Amino acid sequence: MAKKEIKKVVLAYSGGLDTSIIIPWLKENYNNCEVIAVSGDVGQGTELDGLEEKAIKTGASKLYIEDLNKEFVEDFIWPTLKAGAVYEGKYLLGTSFARPIIAKRIVEIAKAEGADAICHGCTGKGNDQVRFELTIKAFAPDMQIIAPWRTWEFKSREDEIAYAEAKNIPLKINRETNYSKDKNLWHLSHEGLDLENPANEPMYNKEGFLELGVSPEQAPDVPTYVTISFEKGVPVAVDGEKLDSVEIVKKLNKLGGENGIGIVDMVENRLVGMKARGVYETPGGTILYAAHSKLEEICLDRDTLHYKQNVANRFAELVYFGQWYTPLREALSAFVDSTQQTVTGDVKFKLYKGNIIDAGVTSPYSLYDEDIATFDEDEVYDQNDSAGFINLFGLPIKVQAKKKGY
Numbered sequence: 001m002a003k004k005e006i007k008k009v010v011l012a013y014s015g016g017l018d019t020s021i022i023i024p025w026l027k028e029n030y031n032n033c034e035v036i037a038v039s040g041d042v043g044q045g046t047e048l049d050g051l052e053e054k055a056i057k058t059g060a061s062k063l064y065i066e067d068l069n070k071e072f073v074e075d076f077i078w079p080t081l082k083a084g085a086v087y088e089g090k091y092l093l094g095t096s097f098a099r100p101i102i103a104k105r106i107v108e109i110a111k112a113e114g115a116d117a118i119c120h121g122c123t124g125k126g127n128d129q130v131r132f133e134l135t136i137k138a139f140a141p142d143m144q145i146i147a148p149w150r151t152w153e154f155k156s157r158e159d160e161i162a163y164a165e166a167k168n169i170p171l172k173i174n175r176e177t178n179y180s181k182d183k184n185l186w187h188l189s190h191e192g193l194d195l196e197n198p199a200n201e202p203m204y205n206k207e208g209f210l211e212l213g214v215s216p217e218q219a220p221d222v223p224t225y226v227t228i229s230f231e232k233g234v235p236v237a238v239d240g241e242k243l244d245s246v247e248i249v250k251k252l253n254k255l256g257g258e259n260g261i262g263i264v265d266m267v268e269n270r271l272v273g274m275k276a277r278g279v280y281e282t283p284g285g286t287i288l289y290a291a292h293s294k295l296e297e298i299c300l301d302r303d304t305l306h307y308k309q310n311v312a313n314r315f316a317e318l319v320y321f322g323q324w325y326t327p328l329r330e331a332l333s334a335f336v337d338s339t340q341q342t343v344t345g346d347v348k349f350k351l352y353k354g355n356i357i358d359a360g361v362t363s364p365y366s367l368y369d370e371d372i373a374t375f376d377e378d379e380v381y382d383q384n385d386s387a388g389f390i391n392l393f394g395l396p397i398k399v400q401a402k403k404k405g406y
Contacts, residue, residue, distance in 0.1 A: 043185025213257025
């Protein structure tokens with residue numbers, strides 16, 4: 001589709017540096033096309049304040065702010081939590097699973113508005129371009145996609161800031177504190193500046209760096225106890241108080257943040273092939289993952305638990321790679337759901353200076369049998385049975401040894 005044919009564009013709008021300058025850039029480069037901005041509210045908080053005025057002032061015809069918080073938690077976070085999916089053993093996928101839900105809503109609005117194209121501000125080096133565009137392809141396969149970072153004249157965030165200043169576009173950042181951040185209900189990520197060198201220690205105690213909590217050193221000198229209740233793998237209560245899904249995440253974010261929980265510094269492998277360094281704050285999510293895993297220890301049989309750990313790794317890749325709306329992700333979720341029928345119970349933790357310390361777990365479906373596991377005298381386990389088991393289990397090793405002449 002040629003530029004002259006694009007009369008109306010729907011823009012994924014956050015009000016940050018990239019999308020702030022994209023509105024005037026689109027109008028300059030696409031024949032003064034109409035730009036409709038869409039912001040998906042997935043828990044950015046105050047970042048949404050004043051967004052409509054800013055979008056209109058910089059050239060958008062209107063701004064949609066869509067409340068997606070409940071759907072985000074229940075349809076994206078909970079399925080990923082139940083799967084136990086963690087990318088490369090550390091990343092709890094905070095940005096990854098927020099993109100598909102936002103992109104899907106943008107497609108719905110683009111169709112309703114009769115838009116000719118959808119635009120996003122993702123860079124050509126990142127993962128988010130893939131997450132947005134795969135979702136767009138899943139629901140609007142013929143929709144034109146505009147990705148300015150691949151074509152425009154700006155080569156760095158410094159260039160973008162200069163353009164914004166020239167256009168009198170207000171920014172909440174400056175050249176000295178220009179970390180690239182992504183915030184939602186689940187987490188906050190930090191990238192750029194001194195973090196680009198893995199040799200540099202993050203400035204956790206610097207004012208304004210951590211936003212969801214404090215560093216372990218600054219956490220209280222007394223522990224905090226918390227109990228999380230699950231039903232079929234889904235968190236339903238904190239300290240005995242039934243809460244809705246969004247409130248559970250918010251409450252655990254507060255408890256975890258106050259105790260220095262959930263700060264991760266990692267160099268991850270991006271989908272596009274490069275390694276990238278980032279710092280993530282996921283206080284409530286870290287507690288929930290630990291609690292869910294602890295409950296599965298007593299509720300799942302050995303073979304299911306071990307196989308599910310393999311599934312978790314693949315599930316995490318699918319989420320990270322933007323492949324949420326795929327048959328494989330849906331099939332894996334169906335498997336995960338079938339494993340969660342007995343993952344019901346309470347998990348108690350002691351939170352102390354960045355540590356999550358086990359303090360007890362109970363479930364009506366527990367497979368732990370104290371009568372069998374005890375080291376004391378029992379009448380339900382014949383220890384002599386183990387000799388025959390070992391002989392059969394070790395038979396292949398014995399045969400190999402004989403072949404080697406031992």
